[in-house]
Amino acid sequence: MKITILGSGTSQGVPVIACDCEVCRSEDPKDKRLRSSILVSSGGENYVIDTGPDFRAQMLNHHVKSLRAVLFTHEHKDHVAGMDDVRAFNFAEKRDMEVYCSEAVEEALRREFYYVFSAKRYPGIPQVNLNRISKDESFVAIGGLNVVPVEVMHYKMPVLGFRFGDFTYITDAKTVEECEREKIRGTKILVVNALRKEEHLSHFTLDEALAFIRDINPEKAYLTHISHLFGTHEEITKLLPENVFVAYDGLTIELAHDC
Numbered sequence: 737m738k739i740t741i742l743g744s745g746t747s748q749g750v751p752v753i754a755c756d757c758e759v760c761r762s763e764d765p766k767d768k769r770l771r772s773s774i775l776v777s778s779g780g781e782n783y784v785i786d787t788g789p790d791f792r793a794q795m796l797n798h799h800v801k802s803l804r805a806v807l808f809t810h811e812h813k814d815h816v817a818g819m820d821d822v823r824a825f826n827f828a829e830k831r832d833m834e835v836y837c838s839e840a841v842e843e844a845l846r847r848e849f850y851y852v853f854s855a856k857r858y859p860g861i862p863q864v865n866l867n868r869i870s871k872d873e874s875f876v877a878i879g880g881l882n883v884v885p886v887e888v889m890h891y892k893m894p895v896l897g898f899r900f901g902d903f904t905y906i907t908d909a910k911t912v913e914e915c916e917r918e919k920i921r922g923t924k925i926l927v928v929n930a931l932r933k934e935e936h937l938s939h940f941t942l943d944e945a946l947a948f949i950r951d952i953n954p955e956k957a958y959l960t961h962i963s964h965l966f967g968t969h970e971e972i973t974k975l976l977p978e979n980v981f982v983a984y985d986g987l988t989i990e991l992a993h994d995c
Contacts (some may be wrong), residue, residue: 737994738777739903739927741987742784742794745769746931746963747814749790759964766969766984770794771814772907772961774927776900778994781879783807785898785905791818797986804879805834809907810895811844819849823862832863834878838896842866871896871916882995886919888912891938899923901995907961910938917952925989926954929961942966942975949980958983
């Protein structure tokens with residue numbers, strides 16, 4: 737199984753429009769962060785977690801020619817806004833796109849992309865099959881990917897993280913109940929959000945993310961969903977213990993077995 741970080745930035749991305757801070761002016765490619773998303777390649781199939789506003793660019797950047805399914809973490813625009821572009825895969829692969837999401841995300845998709853679900857279907861619109869998922873049940877996505885949903889709280893909004901074998905992806909978390917942490921324990925690679933050093937209402941700070949990592953105790957952890965207020969990639973790296981790293985766009989993580 738291979739994981740590719742398609743985007744490691746927060747809702748505004750980095751650089752931020754009209755910002756002239758040190759991070760936004762950085763020439764380090766690792767400080768250029770599209771909206772948070774990952775590509776999971778397993779069993780000869782590709783799966784994307786979240787289609788944010790940068791979904792089209794992410795697919796082009798990584799030359800993705802086949803996509804079996806999309807899994808959504810939650811309904812915020814920086815995680816769903818690019819869903820219309822799955823129609824390119826409909827055309828190329830002559831099949832509907834399988835979409836896995838919670839009831840709340842389904843409601844948002846039906847509202848935001850009403851034309852996809854209209855009784856009068858305009859030619860060329862995305863073709864999707866909605867599959868309802870929840871924190872209460874693991875499932876096998878089409879193509880054979882085994883998925884364990886993990887609920888975290890984004891202030892008062894439930895968000896789904898996902899575990900695939902020895903890999904777990906958590907974004908937009910502020911709190912995680914013990915029963916959900918138990919689903920993660922034993923994972924070897926953990927990717928988790930860390931917005932910035934200062935307190936935030938709905939996202940882990942650096943200290944909170946590091947405390948969560950210590951509790952889960954993976955072999956390696958990577959920080960994602962990073963704000964320009966956090967610092968440059970180089971500056972953040974200096975703050976981290978030896979088994980924790982800063983994720984960046986284009987980072988690939990290889991695991992020994994598909995799942």
